[in-house]
Amino acid sequence: MKIIYLVTMLDGFGAALPIAGVVKAMKDLGHIVEVVAVIGKGSVACNRLSESGIRYRFIGDRLHQHAKPMRGLLSLCRQEKPDVIWTSMIQTTVYGQIAGVITGTPVVAWQHNAFLKPSNRRILRVTKRFTKRWVADSTAAADFAVSSLSLEPRDVDIWPLFYADPEQPRARMWDGNGIFRFGSLGRLHKNKRYDVLIEALAILSERYPEVASRVSFEIAGNGKQRASLEKLAKDRGVANIKFLGYRSDPYEFLAQLHGYIQPSRNEGLCIAAHEAMHAGLPVLTTPVGELKNSVIPDKTGWIAEQNNPSSLAERIFEIFNNPEKAARIGSAAHHFVAEKFSYQNFLISGEQALANVRTSISLD
DSSP states (O other): OEEEEEEEEOOSSTTTTTHHHHHHHHHHTTOEEEEEEEEOTTOHHHHHHHHTTOOEEEOOSSTTOOHHHHHHHHHHHHHHOOSEEEEESHHHHHHHHHHHHHHTOOEEEEEOBSOOOHHHHHHHHHHGGGOSEEEESSHHHHHHHHHHHTOOGGGEEEOOSOOOOTTOOOOOOOOSSSOEEEEEEOOOOGGGOHHHHHHHHHHHHHHOHHHHTTEEEEEEBOOTTHHHHHHHHHHTTOOSEEEEEOOSOHHHHHHTOSEEEEOOSOOBSOHHHHHHHHTTOOEEEOSOTTHHHHOOBTTTBEEOOTTOHHHHHHHHHHHHTOHHHHHHHHHHHHHHHHHHTOHHHHHHHHHHHHHHHHHHTTOO
16 A cells, blocks of 8 residues: 555654654555654654654645644655555545545544544544545544444454564563662653652652652653642652653663653553563553553552542552562563564454554545
């Protein structure tokens, strides 16, 4: 198939970074693919695409500038005559649906999250008939798409965007001495709920000051919330959290930690937490998205109640006080991710999804 892979932006976060791996798999399976984005020139994702020899182009200058990207997409479809427009995120899914109707091109759409804003959910419920097939990045995202958009389960494939890199270094487990280093990778966005983490650390200091003095928290990521989060930490007297900004070496960052924390409100697959599990880290998260299926309490990680600082503080205390258990759970998490998210399974899922797309558009 000839595929236009349409994304809203190429940046250093979320669904943009795995694009290179997904497109490489598509090409390895015999398909012709060109990545088309609205914005994101010079990003980390662009560098990954270039390093992989993947073509990409831009059709816009800024978000929510609808006329120019629509003209660019229509022109590209008429010139290239793709078999499929494969979209990612709500804005480009609607662009793809419009272009698909005008040019007669079938549309395939990703569902990356087990959550949609109410307005976006209403839009997709109306426009879903213009999408031929849906591909979810996790079981959780697939279940959400079926229930929230009233899709038929047979019309939704699951293709996890993540596969475990066998070259990823393992973290060294904490031996009970010195400082226990927790970390997190993520955009500084309200959905990640780092404000809840700060409140949890304030509670930890009040309840268990001796533990609070021996744990540190490092958040790697950029975002509009950085100033407000730093102010909240200062106001709450939380001195053991640092905001490091964007890190281009996530594997090295994870390998230096003793534990990983993901207090999110919503997630889809959550690649960062799965990378942390593969590094052998004990992971503490909320029961959201695919993490509900991957992080099994007392087996592959710890679960805290969503938006509950007290619950988060208690789980941090428990992990700190059980280094042997933390090491055992971190090891189990590594083996779970290495097996379930192997590259072989990634290719099998992709091949099945692409075969179903091909059948649905009657190319066979």
